[in-house]
Amino acid sequence: MIHRNEILRRAWEELEPELDAQGYELVEVALDQQGRRHILRLYIDRQGGVTLDDCVAASQLISPLLDIKDWMEGSYALEVSSPGFDRPVRKPADFLRFVGERIKVKTYEPVDGRKHFTGVVRGFRDGLVQLDCEDSAHEIYIENLKKANLVR
Numbered sequence: 001m002i003h004r005n006e007i008l009r010r011a012w013e014e015l016e017p018e019l020d021a022q023g024y025e026l027v028e029v030a031l032d033q034q035g036r037r038h039i040l041r042l043y044i045d046r047q048g049g050v051t052l053d054d055c056v057a058a059s060q061l062i063s064p065l066l067d068i069k070d071w072m073e074g075s076y077a078l079e080v081s082s083p084g085f086d087r088p089v090r091k092p093a094d095f096l097r098f099v100g101e102r103i104k105v106k107t108y109e110p111v112d113g114r115k116h117f118t119g120v121v122r123g124f125r126d127g128l129v130q131l132d133c134e135d136s137a138h139e140i141y142i143e144n145l146k147k148a149n150l151v152r
Contacts, residue, residue, distance in 0.1 A: 004031055006071075007031055007040070007071060007072065008029055008031055010069075010071050011029045011031075011040065011042070012026070012029055014065070014069060015029075015042065015062055015065065018061060018062065018065060019042075019044060019058060019061070019062070022057070022058070022061060023046055023047075024044045024045070024046050024050075024054070024058055025044060025045045025046060026042060026043075026044060027043040027044060027045050027083040027087065027088055027090075028041075028042075028043040028083065028088040028090065029041070029042055029043075030043075036074065036075060037074070037075045037076060037077060038072065038074065038075070038076040038077070039076065039077045039078075039079060040066070040072060040076055040077070040078050040079070041079045041080075041081070042058070042062065042078070042079070042080045042081075043080075043081055043082065043083040043084075043088065044058050044080060044081075044082065044083070045082065045083055045087070049082070050081075050082040050083075055080045055081055055082070056080075058080045059078055059079075059080040062078060062080065063078055066078065085150075085152050086104075086149045086150055086151065086152065087149065087150045088147070088148065088149055089103060089121075089148040089149065089150060090145070090148060092124050092142065095121055095123065095124035095129050095130075095142075096123065096124050098121050098150060099121050099122065099123055100120060100121065101120065101121055101150055101151075101152075102118070102119070102120055102150065102151040102152070103118070103119065103120070103121050103131065103148055103149065103150055103151060104116075104117070104118045104148070104149050104151050105117040105118075105119075105129070105131065105140065105145060105147070105148045106145075106146045106147040106148075107140060107144045107145060107146055108144050108145075108146050109144055111138060111139075111140050111144065112136075112138055115146075117131055117133055117138060117140070118133065118151065119131040119132050119133035119134070119138070120132045122137065124142075127141055127142055127143070128140065128141055128142070129141075129142055129145065129148070
């Protein structure tokens with residue numbers, strides 16, 4: 001069986017360009033397991049938002065690619081959906097795009113003595129996400145982000 005992290009890496013590497021060519025932004029990739037079956041979840045976005053028809057079209061584009069590439073061993077399901085109200089934020093361009101928006105962040109390693117932050121995105125520079133929280137400003141290396149979501 002291919003390792004979970006390898007599946008996620010391949011999904012980003014091989015599926016993001018295909019979706020991009022069709023006008024979709026790959027926002028997040030998740031891999032979950034229910035019993036013996038894996039669920040590959042792709043969260044997509046596009047200018048003006050994502051409709052159910054967009055999710056169906058993206059699924060029809062990706063499903064045959066997964067079958068051809070054959071790196072999803074065993075039984076799996078593909079789910080494609082919008083990123084939702086609490087959209088994940090993970091790429092440098094995302095942090096620049098959402099300057100001024102409220103965000104909730106979890107880190108792998110503590111920053112300034114803590115791992116949980118809620119604040120406003122101030123920017124992104126030199127690999128650092130810049131946040132203004134109620135107590136003070138913080139800079140967090142993007143590699144240290146475990147999870148980041150908009151708070152709307």
